[in-house]
Amino acid sequence: MRKLKFHEKKLLKKVNFLEWKREGGHREAFVMQRYHITGRDDYKKSVQKLVNILKQMDPKDPFRIEMTDALLEKLYNIGVIPSRKSLALCERLTVSTFCRRRLSTVLVHLKFAEHLKEAVTYIEQGHIRVGPDTVTDPAFLVTRNMEDFVTWVDTSKIKRKVLEYNEKLDDYDAMN
Template identity: 75%
Template sequence: MIPKMVKILKQMDPKDLFRVDMIDKLLEKLYKCGVISTRQSITLCERITVSSFCRRRLATVLVPLKFAEHLKEAVTYIEQGHIRVGPETLTDPAFHVTRNMEDVTWLDLSKIKRKVLQTAV
């Protein structure tokens, strides 16, 4: 879908104000979603795949943040209500984590949080 849109935008006149505006909006939106790393080039949008979006799912984000060793364990923690994103407790492992929502922490009442703090001391 997005690569098709990029192809159409690239076919338009580079000086067209509509094209410039749409490219800026597309790059900004994809950057805020965390799908692309920078807002510099439209060529980044051509390489977007489904896995680019899957890498921003809450369960997938927890593994590199060392909240869980494996994806299955991360899904279990989320479904049991141990994870908080910003002020909200989430129970959906497929929740899309944007750049604005990267404040992922343990729930204050979580037994896992207490156990992690005990082992850290």
């Protein structure tokens, strides 16, 4: 890449390609650091556009009623809103509410890991499963129903150490 000329550098100082007008810039970096988000694409998961489109439609329209109910049901099942009452709950959704449902954050909440970075490492190394499937993506969204099925992989040495510490390691597990 060639070296930029003086006037090109001056123009680039005025334009910030990494900041979004609406966010103000500082909030994005804070949330990305707090939840250990590596990709910018994972950062912005918003339903506010959809809510605005639904609000512009006629309140008596059966399609709007059906889509509103479907949206509220979906967001409630994911666990980002506390109830299915109104569309106003969806307007106040932030990126942090979605980040709190990521697998790494849920692991810290369930006390599988002490810190987010440690939880991300466990997930990437394949120590965690949700239901029968091993998950290696820290950005995996855990729904309300799936939260009960987050556990260690059977072959995980961390699971073995936890069982050994709690004196619950049986003879069959000790042989393997």
